Amino acid sequence: MKKELIITKDGSHSLFVPDLNETYHSVHGSISEAIHVFINSGLLSHRKKNINILEMGFGTGLNTLLTLKNIKHRKIHYTSLEPYPISSEIYNKLNFHTLINSDSDTFLELHTSNWEEEVFISENFTLYKTQKKIQNFISKKKFDIIYFDAFSPEKQTEMWTTEVFEKCFDLLNKDGFLVTYCAKGIFRRTLKSVGFEVISLDGPPGKRQMTRANKSTYQK
Numbered sequence: 001m002k003k004e005l006i007i008t009k010d011g012s013h014s015l016f017v018p019d020l021n022e023t024y025h026s027v028h029g030s031i032s033e034a035i036h037v038f039i040n041s042g043l044l045s046h047r048k049k050n051i052n053i054l055e056m057g058f059g060t061g062l063n064t065l066l067t068l069k070n071i072k073h074r075k076i077h078y079t080s081l082e083p084y085p086i087s088s089e090i091y092n093k094l095n096f097h098t099l100i101n102s103d104s105d106t107f108l109e110l111h112t113s114n115w116e117e118e119v120f121i122s123e124n125f126t127l128y129k130t131q132k133k134i135q136n137f138i139s140k141k142k143f144d145i146i147y148f149d150a151f152s153p154e155k156q157t158e159m160w161t162t163e164v165f166e167k168c169f170d171l172l173n174k175d176g177f178l179v180t181y182c183a184k185g186i187f188r189r190t191l192k193s194v195g196f197e198v199i200s201l202d203g204p205p206g207k208r209q210m211t212r213a214n215k216s217t218y219q220k
């Protein structure tokens with residue numbers, strides 16, 4: 001599928017997919033959206049010190065880079081699913097590391113590191129990228145946070161099914177949760193139907209709300 005580099009409102013790049021008429025991130029700002037949804041409402045909202053993260057899907061590597069940048073005193077194991085990796089021609093042009101004062105070598109390492117094996121990016125950050133789709137992904141490891149960053153339900157319905165969210169529920173630890181930019185009513189009802197406690201949070205720029213779904217109801 002063809003992908004075109006675009007600039008979003010906060011100056012950060014994203015990709016536009018003409019066949020889907022869809023962008024990888026919000027046009028109101030890729031970095032602003034990712035920090036709001038996945039870092040502030042995801043990573044920094046979990047109390048655990050050793051965290052297992054599962055991402056759908058790796059794409060531009062933005063969420064991975066931001067997670068690495070916000071690791072603080074934690075240890076993170078980061079699993080990312082991506083059946084359709086972007087080309088080196090594209091990832092070499094992405095401006096994320098410049099905008100967040102990270103170094104380009106680290107960002108490029110996230111892309112060039114081997115697939116289907118654990119790679120120690122730093123002492124406290126292990127990356128496991130796999131080209132499996134969520135529908136075929138099997139894991140003995142359970143996760144504390146799922147970054148659910150699929151294309152929108154209108155553009156990729158097969159990612160937003162009861163079966164996929166049942167799988168996410170099973171993949172989470174008891175005190176784990178899923179976060180996503182999506183706040184659609186039908187999606188939230190599907191989450192509830194598979195057992196999640198659904199929390200509405202303020203959305204990133206350009207969006208009223210986003211969603212966090214807790215596996216257990218006791219945590220807020």
Ligand SMILES: C[S@@+](CC[C@H](N)C(=O)[O-])C[C@H]1O[C@@H](n2cnc3c(N)ncnc32)[C@H](O)[C@@H]1O
Nearest residue numbers: 024057058059060062081084133134149150151
């Ligand atoms: C909205 S983009 C976001 C990607 C990434 N998080 C980023 O910030 O660039 C959705 C990603 O999901 C990937 N994807 C598509 N089908 C998938 C599937 N069945 N399982 C897992 N990921 C999938 C796409 O290739 C794409 O990279």
